[in-house]
Amino acid sequence: MAFTPVRRKAADPEASQTRTLPAGPPAAVLGVALLAALTAAVAWGSTAVPPAEVWSVVWRRLSGEPARPGTNDLIVWQLRVPRALLAALVGAGLGLVGTAVQALVRNPLADPYLLGISNGASLGAVAAIVLGLGAGGTLGLGLSGAAFAGALATFALVWAVARRGGGFAPLRLVLAGVAIGQFLSGFTSYLVLRAGDEQQTHSVLFWLMGSLSGADWELLAVPAVAVPLAGLWLQARARGLNALLMGDETAAGVGIDVTRLRRELFAVTSVLTGVLVAVSGAIGFVALMVPHACRPVVGGDHRRLLPVSALFGALLLVVVDIVCRTAMDTQELPVGVVTALLGAPALLYLLDRRPGSGS
Template sequence: MAALLPARRPGLRYPIVIGLLLALLAGAVTAAIAAGSVPLPAGQVWAILLHNVHPALAEPTWTAARETIVMDVRLPRVLLAAVVGAGLAVCGMALQALVRNPLADPMLLGVSSGASVGAVSVLVFGLGFFGAFSLPIAAFVGALAALVAVYFLARQGGRMTTVRLVLAGVAMAEVLSAVASFLVVTSNDPHKTQAAVRWMLGGLAGTTWTMVWIPAVAVLVGTVVLLGVSRPLNLLLAGEEAAASLGLDVHRFRAALFVLVAMMIGTIVAVSGAIGFVGLVMPHVVRLMIGADHRRALPATALLGASFLILADLLARTLIAPEEIPVGILTALVGGPFFLWLMRRRSK
């Protein structure tokens, strides 16, 4: 539990940290939009963006093709990367408080695996009952079903302990991951199999504006709700008994927050696939900078998660261009060693 409550570093004040994170996010957005097969100057990128906000803000001196590249190809992908990164980081911080486990992330409770089973079923079997919304709906249903199953498996005698919750979540995640893999390997259509495998590895290729709005709304609403319950989340860090003694209905609060997290993760995973380590590492980095108070930590975590995934996606599409690396591979390669470094640093 000590890993959840690092002392605040006296040299880093909250407004400074937020200012630096906003600057990092602006730089990441600029770099991600400017880089590609057709490189664009940073000044021109912002001129195009400002011109589309209001024509009087910038005089058009660029070609229509360049504006199309910025507004219809790169900007939707960058915004989706920001939304997914922020959502995963915020969900990770919330789960770490809910289960009082510093290793908790969206993968821990089987939520991501449940969403994967739902989405892979749509991809492999060609289920399209709800048209373009079939994949997000299936992912959400899978995430919620997995979370409900974990919740009931962890309950004993009307109560749910953190240890039972984590064990049930890990077991459920392994079972559902095996189910998703089974669906992939038994598919007779190689094109559907390839699409499902690439989706399971995580990626943002082919992003359009229609893919951005649903997860953006889900992450925004979910983050606002989590900010509204920052005090109960802080109470949980002190322990269930202490939180209950201060008037918090721990079990009801935890159940409600689990449903909220499932909704967020389901919509996120539906558009990005399974991307690991963002929800695990980003909360720890923020706590090292400004402490564990969720009123301060949640906005900072969202900004850092957004910047991280934008930069990871930038590397994914430019590192071995014209080929593209699934961004989930890069987040694991970067997040794994970085988390080990954080663990060693905390132990010292």
């Protein structure tokens, strides 16, 4: 299933904006909603903290004042604020990656899993847990480092296979990603079976389904840099992404170096995916669903679609993480479970509302 350029007027994302909104109003609404969701994420939990106290603690910390005695300061600043910010960053990154990958391969069903990068990151993390390659292990990689190394290794392998024979065809890239991803997924399953004890198996499965429970200020550093930089880079190439959807010949005709743009897109989305999976585990459906939810509102022009997808992805994952933390009294739900339960019906609804649409 691909974006098929039947007529230029219909295929050009910049030419079919009659029923969509400019990016400003949706972005403003999403920004306000995200701020409210972040406040709720910090305030709600096993110990409730009033929103006014949340902002008081945040303001004092940002102003450089010392922590005050009591538990609220610790709960708000050390535990909940990093987790809420990590959810927003990961959600924004997944929204960006999903939008970019769908343009990269001209396929509305594309997401990081299609290119195998998420599978490679998962294999690296599971190997760190099961084989003892994490902190204190032989290589001292740590869980996040192992996941990122797995993503980069997979990127190199998919790249090498896709480039065999010259060129950089989207179909060859997808097929290489799917084949390698499935192979790595099978090896990951084998490592899960080798897990030495029940606790280890539980940790592996919980990580494979996505979790933000390990969030802290140190873990935030890399995604806090990678997500904005990737977003700015993609925004600067929004016209090139639009051109890709019209077909390679049309894109080349308007001055786009298609092979170079795809190569750069693949590299940026692979690295960003590796960063996201390294800090949050494998969270499915967000990268696939977010662009589909945003296109009916702002259209297919990536100058509008990219920032709105980032904001909506951030809002979605912050809300999902609130549900994961508060839905059950005795334990926390994996993030990937909730995104699948919410995402599959939502995506089916969106597709049903737009029969015959390729986007």
